[in-house]
Amino acid sequence: MGELQPMYLVLEDGSCWEGFGPGIEVKGEVVFDTTPVGYPQAVSDPSFAGQIVVFAFPMIGNYGVDPERLESNKPWASGVVVTSMEKGAFEGPSFSEWLIENGVGWMKFVDTRRLVIHLRERGCLRGAMCLDKRKEIPLSQEEHPVKTVSTKEVIRLEGKRGPKIALVDYGVKRNIVRELQKRDCTVIIFPHNTEAEEILREDPDGILLSNGPGDPSLLEAEIKTVGDLIGQKPIAGICLGMQILALAVGGMTEKLKYGHRGANHAVKDLISGKGLVTSQNHGYAVVESSLRGTGMIVTHVNLGDGSVEGIMHERLPIWGVQFHPEGSPGPLDYECFFDNFVASTKGVL
């Protein structure tokens, strides 16, 4: 790993956080995540693309990286900030080595508790991880991160007897694909900017809009495409996918102060009345009042801050969830989301 050097995390509000790291300089929006395990999955979730992730749990790296269990082929976060980066005891690459190999910057011995509270109070800030305290902070990102993380070409994964699912990739997590494959689906993964016509040409039984990074309201083309798909096929959305659905019917989204990133969020299913513990990773949310008159109703709410966690169309087989039913990392309390989706494509729901 080589010698670690003193490094600084400089934030746009002028605060500077000291630590040690391998010297890889990166920049991005600084967000915090409260999940204690599943850091390889979290960092390889494309929704973290371009972000510097602060792990609230202090001991990271206790176990290694299993390439078979990642959420994409590489870590997408630009940087990782921890209190203690452990060497661990296992076969295969360690978390810290894996980050370095993939050019992801990291820092340890940062007072992550204080940093989390700082971000909680001020909201997520842009920042730079650097060797020199006086580094300039870039003000905005040039390109929407969905463009970076989405597949460039159509990928077909043949299933046995299950329905054919069109999966629009805004930065899809592998576990969503695995959940569909577990249900014998044929999965066709489309790039984010695929037009409605092209998707419908495959005559899928259902369309799943994936999770992904960034501000959903800037994805005008994607929103239009989804608008064109509505009414044609059963459609479900996860995370960013749900936000795009809401925008496509005329709803609105807003940026949360510091987002929901963790594996412990309590959500209430308003239809069954049941509570769920969910995995979440989002910085934007659907504005509840904006759904009035769009045909969408709220099916799930966050028991913490009351934000919209799930929506459903009054008449059409269209629905979405803001949280991650596929977990990874995090709970799988709502795996039935995939059962329901697959059932709907067979006309059962």
Place this chain on the structure above:
Amino acid sequence: MMTKGSSKKRSVLIIGSGPIRVGQAAEFDYSGSQACRAVKEEGHKVILLNSNPATIQTDISVADVVYIRPIIAEVVEDIVKTHKPDGVIATLGGQTALNLLVDLEEKGFWEKYGVSILGTSADSVKKAEGRNVFRDLMKSIGEPVVNSIYVSTPQEALDFATCEALPFIVRPDFTLGGTGGGVAFDVCELRKITEEGLRASPVKRVLVERYLKNWREIELEIVRDSFGNKLCVCGMENLDPMGVHTGDSVVVAPVLTLPDDFWQRLRLAAFRIVDALDVRGACNVQFAVSPSLEEYVVIEVNPRASRSSALASKATGYPIARMAAKIALGISLTDMPNPVTGVGSALAEPALDYVVVKYPRWPFEKFPEADPFIGTRMKSTGEVMAIGVTFIEALLKAIRSLDLPYDIHNHEVLSMNEGKLLSEISRPTHRRLWAILELLKRGYSKEAISKESGIHEFFIGQIEIVADIFKELSSKGPSKEVLSKARRFGFSVEDVAHCCGLSVEELENHESWSSISKVFREVDGTAGEVPSASGYWYGTCLGSSDCLNFADEDEAIAVLGSGPIRIGQGVEFDYCCVKAVEAIKRLGYRAIMINNNPETVSTDHDMSDALYFEPLTVEDVLPVLDRENVSKVFACFGGQTALKLGLELEKRGIELLGMPSSAVRTAEDRDSFSRLLEKLNIPQPKGISVTSVEEALSWVRENGFPVMVRPSFVIGGLAMQVVSRERELEEVLKRALGTDKKAKVLIDRFIPGKEFEVDALCDGDEVFVPGIFEHLDPAGIHSGDSIAIFPDVSLSSRQKDRVLDITAVLAKALGVRGLINIQFVLSGGEIYVIEANPRASRTVPIAAKLSGIPLVEIAVSVALGSKISDYGIRGSVCPAKGLFGVKVPVFSTEKLPGVDNRLGPAMQSTGESLGVSDTVSEALREGFEGAGWHIPLKGKILLTVSDEYKSQIAPTAGTFSAIGWEIYATEGTGEVLEKWGIPCKKEAKGEGLLKDIMNKKWDIVFNVPSNNMSSLSDGFKIRRAAIESGIPCINSIEALQAVAMSIVSRYKK
């Protein structure tokens, strides 16, 4: 059925867990008190049954009606007939309450009286606890279990062994703390352990199953409501692999070595299990995970609050028992606010941003003769918890919290050879961690140690970091780099100073050490995501600055807790601390609690204005006092641990409230105490304090035997003994002086007679005594182990006045502003003072509850300047209320093979029960029943009495005979009885007799030992056989008389 929204006030019976014993300690005071408060909070009436008088739960402020009575069917029936409760909650009182619930349910009792079982149903309990039913249920939902078989004879176990692979683990059915189990590596052992297990099991069944060597043990604490909503409050990982009882394992939270996908598998499996069982409340699910993460199996499910749920509550701040009680009332998790932050939902799973380590506290220093191995039988009496940012910080804090007589360097493992060290880790003892550290220091690889010990390499790697820092400190001395590394990892100032050759003061002033200061963080259950005002703090050296954000104008006062539950320092001190905190708050101060025991009420963060979960050492406590601007502390409520710490803090300029240190020094120092008594004209046994054997011998030659030998600053009479011979005296002194170089040993003439004690309040002018305790067992048996009656029954009014006079004179002379405990012995018509402790004693909760006087509250306000008369109490003794209380000690020696359970000056009991009635005999009966002695009206008794006492046995034996008991006696004792004309059958000593005891031929075994200390004596074997087979074993004629009287009292009914 009680449902949410029914605004009608209902009444709920809550069943507690009874006396503290190994396997069932203070955790049920914590969960039980929380349950009572939660039910009251919802506007219902709480009727509580618990026989343990030392608890907060049995304080009248906790429930509407408190019954300190035996936890048995007859009593429940009485209560139910009187109060007609609408519902009963039994899932928060440990196995005792749960067993009673199921027992009564099977008899149709609850249905008959129209009492609904609230929370998890009896049916669910039976499914989880009956191992065959449970296994079938697990199979039906596809959850893997270990292949196992129930047997009721050793032969069945051997048959099972022919088609399964060795080794096997043997677990008896329905026992506390896994009593009587073990691991069998061959068929001979299997037979032996099965036989033992069958004896221990009340239902005479044991389970034999595949032993999962070196599998990891993971526990999940689940809370589920009646609507099926559920969350995993906390995952916990046992450092020790399968085979070590989880109560005796070092436990870490959250789980550190499992990747997310495997963790989620276990979490979902636990959810399927609680759904299948229809748990409505708390549930502990234990899994074994194969070393290479290929498979897991479900080991055990406890559908109730447990030691683990208490630990999980303290580790996360999430009050499991409180939520379980609300769930029992029919409230949904989705409708309750988050109990830690007050914001958000009760369903949100706690997220941690720190690491928690629990470390067991074993009683081996009290029982050097006990077998030191840890395994499937739980042996620890208590535990500590520590919170740190890293595992290492938490582990080192936990070790400091244990309050052991040795530290990390000064340990017997240092002199062990490699072979011995390796055996310490492969067949673990309480020295395991020290042995691992030593092996690492000697250069053993972590892989080898991991393989040998079965502890995951990750943890050995962490301990290796500790070993490397120690090595670096020793070899390089105090360099900046290594000092700041040690400081950041949470090493103690003593350990580091010792290693690098500095004094503690030098190190404290060393720039590289002092520049890193301790900061405090709040436990919020959300990893910092949500602002919290839990007031629950821990310290770390890994933070850059203090997240302090409270500005409180009230003056703060701190209470020092008593640390882990030990013999001699039990839950009674926690009662005192909690009552003190309440009083401090009531008087308008900010109350700060500092303690490290996760089982207790004092570490419930709702009790104090601020709870600091920290080791009770100067270096950990001083920063707390600095931060809170505290200059005054109460060190007099947390037993000897708090007292010792208080004296150290005083040297650093902290004021001790209620207990001037001069009083403590006078009382604890033999010579000055003796001079004071002389000056005050108070009779005392002659005595001397010595630092060498020679000094002692010359004094004894002048003053004669027998003598009482005791080291100073003792908890529960450590190594205290009555000695009658020179050779014995030499041996005892060598042991006592050997534990500490600076140790002083006190030698007193031993005065045989009757003992009394008082807990008195003193405000400087006036002294108030709520009553006098009379000890039933003779002098020479530790007051904590003696049956005691309150108020006294046999003192004449002149003698009583003398006791009160002495109390007043002594309390004032010592300058006490609060509580003092004084022990007396009555001999030849004279009252002697044998001991005085200017602090709250073990008996304070009992005296307070029986007299109805809030002793601790008054003690607190007196210490802060009030007068006793402000409380409207006049006169020096509380007027008798016509009720008698009898405290009966409860022992756990059956859990500690090798220990002699004969009573003596060294305390052995772990807990106590209290019987209350208008006659002493009836109170005795209740006390015995509360202690778990089931003595029939007519039965069989075996008497075996040493020569010194044979002449005194006849009247008591005569009583037993007269009420129809069959008397059996050993040869010599029998001859004496025959002379008196008492019919008895004679028994020859030897194997045959022991076998008969094991087969429960007798209902009581009475053995008065001679002064021969040999553990190979017949008496030892008889006593051991009796306790191991669960037969009441009585050691003194006085106690036996009490038993006779308790039987007689039942004839009156």
